[in-house]
Amino acid sequence: MTTTATDKPEAKAPKRRRKNSAEPARIPQRDGGKWGYWLYFIPGIALVGLIIFYPIVRNLRLSFFHWRGGRAEETFAGLDNWIALFQDDEFIRSFVNIILVVVAMVIIPTLLGLVIAAALFDVVGRRFGGGLSSFLRATYYLPQILPIAVAGVLFGWLLKPNSEGVLNQFLSAITGSDVTVNWLGGSYATAMGSVMVLMIWIQIGYPIVIFMAALQRVDPELYEASELDGANWYQRFRAITLPMIRPEVFVVSLTTTIAALKVFAPVFILTQGGPNKSTYVPSFYAYNEFINGTDKGYAAAIASAVFIVVTIVAIIFLRVQTRSEKKEA
Amino acid sequence: MTTSAGSAALPAPASKPYKSYKAQQRPTKEKTKKRPKTPMEWVLLAIVILGALIVVFPIALLLINAFKSPADYATSGPLDLPQALSFEGIRTFWAENNFPRALWNSIFISSVVAVLAVILSVFNSFAIGIGRVKGRSWIVLIFLMANLVPQEMLFDPLFRLYDDLGLLSNPWSVIITFVVIQSAFGTYLLSSLLGTFPKEILEAAAVDGATRWRSLRSVIVPVIKPTLSVLMVFFFIWTWNEFLLPLAFLNTSDSLTVPLLLEQLNGERQTDTTTLIAGTLISIIPTIIFFLIFQRTLTRGITAGAVK
Numbered sequence: 095m096t097t098t099a100t101d102k103p104e105a106k107a108p109k110r111r112r113k114n115s116a117e118p119a120r121i122p123q124r125d126g127g128k129w130g131y132w133l134y135f136i137p138g139i140a141l142v143g144l145i146i147f148y149p150i151v152r153n154l155r156l157s158f159f160h161w162r163g164g165r166a167e168e169t170f171a172g173l174d175n176w177i178a179l180f181q182d183d184e185f186i187r188s189f190v191n192i193i194l195v196v197v198a199m200v201i202i203p204t205l206l207g208l209v210i211a212a213a214l215f216d217v218v219g220r221r222f223g224g225g226l227s228s229f230l231r232a233t234y235y236l237p238q239i240l241p242i243a244v245a246g247v248l249f250g251w252l253l254k255p256n257s258e259g260v261l262n263q264f265l266s267a268i269t270g271s272d273v274t275v276n277w278l279g280g281s282y283a284t285a286m287g288s289v290m291v292l293m294i295w296i297q298i299g300y301p302i303v304i305f306m307a308a309l310q311r312v313d314p315e316l317y318e319a320s321e322l323d324g325a326n327w328y329q330r331f332r333a334i335t336l337p338m339i340r341p342e343v344f345v346v347s348l349t350t351t352i353a354a355l356k357v358f359a360p361v362f363i364l365t366q367g368g369p370n371k372s373t374y375v376p377s378f379y380a381y382n383e384f385i386n387g388t389d390k391g392y393a394a395a396i397a398s399a400v401f402i403v404v405t406i407v408a409i410i411f412l413r414v415q416t417r418s419e420k421k422e423a
Numbered sequence: 424m425t426t427s428a429g430s431a432a433l434p435a436p437a438s439k440p441y442k443s444y445k446a447q448q449r450p451t452k453e454k455t456k457k458r459p460k461t462p463m464e465w466v467l468l469a470i471v472i473l474g475a476l477i478v479v480f481p482i483a484l485l486l487i488n489a490f491k492s493p494a495d496y497a498t499s500g501p502l503d504l505p506q507a508l509s510f511e512g513i514r515t516f517w518a519e520n521n522f523p524r525a526l527w528n529s530i531f532i533s534s535v536v537a538v539l540a541v542i543l544s545v546f547n548s549f550a551i552g553i554g555r556v557k558g559r560s561w562i563v564l565i566f567l568m569a570n571l572v573p574q575e576m577l578f579d580p581l582f583r584l585y586d587d588l589g590l591l592s593n594p595w596s597v598i599i600t601f602v603v604i605q606s607a608f609g610t611y612l613l614s615s616l617l618g619t620f621p622k623e624i625l626e627a628a629a630v631d632g633a634t635r636w637r638s639l640r641s642v643i644v645p646v647i648k649p650t651l652s653v654l655m656v657f658f659f660i661w662t663w664n665e666f667l668l669p670l671a672f673l674n675t676s677d678s679l680t681v682p683l684l685l686e687q688l689n690g691e692r693q694t695d696t697t698t699l700i701a702g703t704l705i706s707i708i709p710t711i712i713f714f715l716i717f718q719r720t721l722t723r724g725i726t727a728g729a730v731k
Contacts, residue, residue: 121638128555131549135562137543142603145604148584150576206474222468240707243682247686247699250689252484258696263500327467352571384575393579397573
């Protein structure tokens, strides 16, 4: 993503096709070179170093030590923590759960978002009026602005066990018999399912808003022309909507995948990792180990593993994106 | 949220990054409205409305049940309207928790982060986008790290750092942390924006004898101000919603933010259900007010991040 941003001005001025780094600053220079600009980095670099890179280095180092925390001695552990990680069922399960989180935060919202955005833009917006489609879009977006913790408490209330739970009361009323499912604490399936529903509920508005904005780029005459040619809603979706908003689909998948890998609050609030540690996700596991565990070195190894996975995923995504952009250009 | 919202957002120069906004101004022709609506279109409309109803349903339930008295709540179903408007839940919540304090903490932390993170983003992106310093792609990547790194990676080292500095349970621990994290996105966005900042304006300023600092303050910032305000709104909301690191750093009862206060209430076994529902509703209200005020800015902002 970064390369395209800096490449653009070059493309406009082919005469100056020098190497990236040798480009002149965009304000004409009278005094000295570009060194003055580095002054503007001082606060940024200092803070990023202290707040981001110091913890990264510190954690990576700690992952090779055993440490009880506090004033205890750190003892060198070599690869112990890392080897233990791959034999740790809870750790492996937490990563399996991440796949389900990706389904709930990336795949389902993106697919639903595509259909809903297309329907809102193409059908509701054009045939029933822009006001209605804006209103519906705002409705879908509403959960996005709620603090996740608050949304979690809300769902926790709806999903209370026994006859106290709102969902159970509903189901009892519909089926006529007493439904007393312990959604969050009963079984892995219901607990993980509940967490996933919460995530879909929170995420759905994000792709819709982005995709609808992307569709504004499409020339309305394109839709009208295809309509005159007899294309139905689905054909227009396949032929116009999808190809037009592919870049946005990409950005949405990248950002939500990274968010999914780091997910914490929904699990913390709804299930606390239960029942029986079955709904652990890596960041909750790491947090729990840092707080309650006996070896912070191990907690650091979990956190470092998540960090490495996130970085790899981001690099892969950016590579693919750069490649597809080059192909288009 | 109408399509013309974009027009107020950005200034005249129509160079590349502004294109996406300009495109939004194109009025949607409503010629096709005259044709009768097909059954398929009605079905789609019904589906989309049904989906929207499902999305607001949990919030509607909250609204209905927050105004029931505990006795009413115990005997009635969740969809029954309250027999009489009862503010008991809200009153208990207000009396037993220091909500105004939490609200103030949230507002203070989020506002300071929004302002400082935008300033930091402007500094960084000025050197990257305008100054075109050597190795700037790498520098952007370094700043973006703040966005990639999982928060549990920061949690323990920063906890001890702030402990040493005596900043635990002090809003500034959260402020410093999130200024850095939010400015990652700001730096990324503004760097590409400033990379295509109209050159004529910069040259004109230089001819008039403006120094770099002067150009930044009196020329560049005023031009990109609409984008900066969008960023500010976003940083505010993102910080408001943060959970893990505030949970770690803020431990005394008068340092809690709104989400933390609610989470704490949720964790207490003896909390009465109506109190909890009322508290949830009250915790949502500031966000909803904010949403209504900044609706347009928000939609513009999310798309500013995605559409280059």
